[in-house]
Amino acid sequence: MARALLRSSINGPSPNNQQHLLRAQLEYVGFARIGTGSYEGDFATYEDALAGLQAGIDFLANLPAGFRLDHLWIYVDTSDYP
Secondary structure, three states: OEEEEEEEEEEOOOOOOHHHHHHHHHHHOOEEEEEOOEEEEEEOOHHHHHHHHHHHHHHHHOOOOOOEEEEEEEEEEEOOOO
């Protein structure tokens, strides 16, 4: 088991729909919203957690013109030790 957390803020013009689109992307890969711009997911493996985070990072790396990332925090822990 692995847990991943992602917190981000996207700056841009109003209405700023990018945070909503990020939420949809993260929910699709297994995250749940836990607060403003904050998401948590429980995954079967560490690799699955990293893949989920990568989906969010890929979204943030390809924001449309006029939007930019203000900050990104990520965290992963695992309970399945060798």
